[in-house]
Amino acid sequence: MTQQNKIRICVAGATGWAASALCKAIIKTPDIELVAAISRSNAGKNLSEVLSLDTEKNIPIFATVEEALQVPSDVFFEYTSPVIAKHHILSALRAQRQVIVGTSGLTDEDYASIEAAAHDSGRGVLAVGNFAISVVLLNRFAEMAARYMPHWEIIDYASDKKVDSPSGSTLELVSRLAKVGQPITTIPIQDTKGYPETRGAAINHTQVHSVRLPGYIVSLEAIFGMESEKLILRHEAGSSAEPYVNGALLAIRKVQLVKGFRRGLDSVMD
Structure with a gap:
């Protein structure tokens, strides 16, 4: 060349x-x-x-x-x-x-x-x-899952030193899921008794929970639920x-x- x-x-x-x-x-x-x-x-x-x-x-x-x-x-x-x-x-x-x-x-x-x-x-x-190719695959699998399992939430894990929340990976996944549809929330967040903030932040109608602690690098977990079954898709990054x-x-x-x-x-x- x-x-x-x-x-x-x-x-x-x-x-x-x-x-x-x-x-x-x-x-x-x-x-x-x-x-x-x-x-x-x-x-x-x-x-x-x-x-x-x-x-x-x-x-x-x-x-x-x-x-x-x-x-x-x-x-x-x-x-x-x-x-x-x-x-x-x-x-x-x-x-x-x-x-x-x-x-x-x-x-x-x-x-x-x-x-x-x-x-x-x-x-x-x-x-x-x-x-990471594993994240590319997670996104694809999550889009497939959302078509058949209408309840989902996302957990985003990262180091305590990460200043942005949620991660770019999470925002990309949320954007993709929003194109598939809106997840079903059995009890509306505003009707939560106690502390509604613990239900996470709604981003494009998806509830996202960000964890920032020492020991984590970058992890992403998409959880899909139906009656008597659930599917967990998780990406875990190394050092x-x-x-x-x-x-x-x-x-x-x-x-x-x-x-x-x-x-x-x-x-x-x-």
Whole structure:
């Protein structure tokens, strides 16, 4: 493969836990080239040195998206925080980049603005709450279950250090289930005796319960119930970021074909 055929990528949040694992994998991937990065705490440095990448190439780290987008690239990979993610994404679309969103915590309103911007720019955005194949399968199975089991709730587990609640994976699952239908709640939440808040938060009519405690990394549990039976679908993440790498590489290759806005890795899978 020639240098010209490589997919050039800029990674925002490149020194973070998941993004750094992705950067290390990109260096070993012949059809993708890492050309720029964003990390305010490491601005002005060489990403190759900061992450001890297996390359002598100088990969500049910038403090802002405006600086990073001065470097020619094809794909912008957003992996920072919900505080700045929307600004990054809209800036990348204005600069005619294809965009992948790995940041969690963006709201439906944020995504509505992003979808409109993607259509206006003629570019594509692929928003993925979780790149792990196990989560992709959980989403698919949950959509199937919701068609036959009309009662469901979601439990979202994460470390006590996770600032957003619920997780991006949970929001993506809720969005998918909402397209299937609304779950049945036998007793309306407002009629709960005692403390209705303990029944969780209703997001698109699905009750979501978020647990934030030391010892958890990221877990997601969708529970479906019917009379005398229940189905539990659970994703459990380990301490390594490796499960997210293959899905992220797939997203980088597939986003080239996306126009407008798509949500979920499976939306671009064969």
